[in-house]
Amino acid sequence: MVSPLREVRRGLGLLALGLGSCRAPLATEPLRAAPPGTPPEDAGIAIRCGKLLTLDPEARIFDPGMLLLRDGKIAYVGKPIEVPGGYRIVDRPESWAWPGLVDLHSHVQSAGWWDTNDMVKPLNPEFRVRAALDPGEERLRVADAAGVTTLFGIPGSGTSISGFGVLYKTKRDAPYERMILRDPGGMKVAFNYNPQRGGGDLGSTWCGLSWNLENLNDRAANLARREGPADPALENLERVHRKELPVLIHCASAEGVAGSVRMWKDRYDTVCVVSHGDWDGHFAARFMAERGVPLNHGPRLMNFTTLRREEKILGTSKAFVDEGVPNFSLNTDAPVIPEEEFFLQGSMSARLGADPYQMLQALTIHPADSFMIGERVGSLEVGKDADVVLSSGDPLDPRSRVELVFIDGEIQYSRCDDGQVF
């Protein structure tokens, strides 16, 4: 497939990289005079933009494009049409529009590393990140200024099961109920490496880790087959076994990836997404593809061991995509990679050989689809949440600047009004 972005990149002249302009700050933009009898001025927002990347199943791109946002949802996306009465018009003929980015592996919901990992017991299916979500966290403001609008905020990987994360929007100063996309959003599992604390307890080897997980999962699976919750601590894990909630699995290396797939897909048939998958994890890529298990890749995007052996850095994003892993997505593991550099994971994957458009999908619709929120976010389609980013250029190009960010149809960040965050 010829990447639509590639064509655009060729056209990037030396002088076409100017700063986003503040010609038309929304706050002072004159409202269009509406004919008599039209609804009030706040009927919705009409965005007239340049290149519009829908990321929809047909990979449609409109240039110029238009979006109508109403009641927090997208009411129209496509070629410019006549703006219905009562809509405020955002006129950005030179801006690109694209869906807000979706990062499934993020730890910035609470200040720093604190409150992300209770490591008393190895299995904590009863824990909920809800208890530690801080809506005032400054890194959320930086994230939305970079066009990252949906996060799966999860506990760390210090224990085998560290709890249930929240899917939330990076809204500013919004209370819990307005941030949440789904809570619990899904479960976080750490399959190997980090949970091996080596304290002499059960779980310091992969054998113990696996036994721990299977022992608990068998109990939860049995409960899930019966009516009614019998164990409050397993309430959410039961929902995982009923395929109501997905699982994000921290793992690395080929045997870790393959082991995760065998346990969570083959044995328990959950909706699971393998996360990281680094080091030589790509050797298990075909196995993942055969089982239909998606990968959420990062923060590392390359295999080092190939460097000295083959004089070559292996771009692992490309390696996984080439083997046909479905819904390949990227992550930051923020704060490991700062949330505002999520786009750069796509750029650097492209640098290391992956197709730029597929990497754009890996930042948007693929993570959304793989985590059962594809009906809400990840692309610009009618009926989806109005999470829209306007930028001065290609989202994968570090030189582009995010100008305007809408979440649920509301402006969260405006470069003109809020200033440049970075």
Place this chain on the structure above:
Amino acid sequence: MRHGILLGAAFALLGLGLDAQGTSAPEPGAPGGSGLALRAQKILVCSWDGPQVVDEGILLVRDGKIEDVGRARELAVPAGYQVLDVGERWLAPGFVELHCHEAGESLFSVNDLNDLVYLANPEMRASASVEPGNHSLQMGLAGGVTTVLYIPGSGSNIGGQGILLKTAFDTYEEKLVRNPGSMKLAQWGNPEAWAMGVGMAFENWNTRDTLRRGIEYAKRWEAHERGQGPEPERDLMFDVFRDLRKNEIAISTHTQVYQVVLMTLTMVHGEFGLPVFLDHSEIGGWLAAPIAEKMGVAAIVGPRSIDTPTRGFISWARNKHEGFRGLAAGWQELGETQIGFNTDSPIVPEEELHVQAAMGVHYGFVDDELQTLRGLTIIPARTARIDARVGSLERGKDADVLVVDGHPIDPRTTVWTVFVNGKRVYDAGRDGRRW
């Protein structure tokens, strides 16, 4: 385009033939070989104050040097030159990296670079640890870096002498551009690890005292060379100051935070009159930009691209408390015109030098007149006093040329071919891509 590929293929075969035979005639463009004419849609020249871009251009290479550059319809290709048409791809000068710690090879790649016995070691030479074929330099070459200043670390006040090297080639002699290539000064922010209790004021005094002694030594030689004094006793510790005083090399300075950058400018350059340039220059260092610009001192920023919005330790973000302050942008906004980028490799991998420029733009650096590419080429070359040889695609310079398929700083752009001294030292088509 197809034309170009065919010629390229023929060229590749020729190259392989040469490799196999070893001692056969040098390849076109290389020293001793026939001429080479590179034809490209766009040539990014990057001259200091002349033309920056030639569209539909031709670059003539002979004996490892650039013979001429110009519009294809104005510049005739001499008879006997091999023409290589790269089609829609562009030509750019090889990148010049002024902060590299990885050209040797030992236990941890960089541990030959910092002897921490004394606090000032102007006599130590990085040239003692150069390893031709170094892995990091090979990766850098595939990323478009053709010249590096390989320098000692910042564990002591004066770490020693850097060396300017080409990233290509298998022998020290062929790699060498200039030795010494610089004197490495670390004013503050690492040398305090040398001993308990050493701080900003002591380091400042130690630097000042060493510079003073070095200059006195160099002056005695200068007097002798003018016939005004006896031949001084040779002192290897201070020999490098003779090169500095002749302005043949500069002091490469690990410097950061405003007050330390200020001392680099006003003390090292102003008071002692030594040629100097600023490395790192972060954590509010950009506030000294007006003084640096007035003195004509370059700032080669990196590996960090930003001042972070932390209020406690770093309060220099001023009115941008809650924002990131792009360092290159900060220097640029306050008037510095000589801004370059570095990796401090292996801190940032050598092959990601140009990503440093891209991130500079991401954080606000204005790139409307090729400032990014200039910051990777002519500005560092001039800063290291080697702009007569490298840094731009101009007549008489070394033929260090990149063939790229887009803007050279875009992370998605691929470097397809690298010529150094007119030799095709890396070719993604011939050698395979390195990532």
